[in-house]
Amino acid sequence: MKLTSKGRYAVMALVDLAKFNSINPVSLRDISLRQGISLDYLEQIFSKLRKKEIVQSVRGIQGGYVLNKKAKEIKLTNIFDAVDEKVKTVQCKKESKKGCNGRSSKCLTHDLWDELENHINNFFEKKSLEDLIKDNFERRI
Template identity: 50%
Template sequence: MKLSTKGRYAVMAMVDLASHSRGNPVALADIAERQEISLSYLEQLFGKLRKGGLVKSVRGPGGGYLLARIAQQTRISDIILAVDEPIQTTRCSPGTPAGCHNNKGRCLTHDLWEELGNQIYLYLSSVSLHDICERRILGSSGMFHGGDRPGTVAAAQ
């Protein structure tokens, strides 16, 4: 499974918003500059995020966007689904009895890939914006990206 640019950029922008808001609206132009994302693309994404109830807009001077709920309650899966990013690992349409073969049969590995998609969704549902802002997510190297902390690989060397 590969997450599209739409899903990745939406998560990046929401983490930026959560990190920089501090109760004040954040301009999309500022997010675009910090995250190196096209402003017009962000406008499209934030339209979907607003419709999904994840952000609210503030008009006028000093306007921009705010989180619609606290970062601890905003799940990464919510963000991805709000921008119409399917969390799907099979070629088949989710929830339909028809499979991906020409004869509408399911492939031998269908259940494997479907369960992988379920696990990805469960993981993304277990992670909040706050978790990412607080750097509670480790990369595959086991090292924190925000500097060395006790117990990390870099600190042990």
């Protein structure tokens, strides 16, 4: 089980954005330089974040991105959802429902994966961008 770097980058970039979020939008070029993430890759990521209304774009010179909600209202779960980073534990859900009704011997562990998914998603739902910035700030004191 691993987290993909698309998800990690999305979170890193948003923390960076939130930190530098003032009146002016933050350009991807700046985030790219500060975080060491390829500009082209960031563009892919922010395209998805924009579609999910997590950020807003400002075009033209001096343009960039701004948060579209308060940092407190942006949860990890929203970010991961936007970039298609999701917890996949069990196959049988999509496949033949006949094979897996929760009682078949094929799914001895079905409930376990459900429980695991819930456990992880619970973590993502509680954690907001604001929490991350706060943690980051407190560590520096």
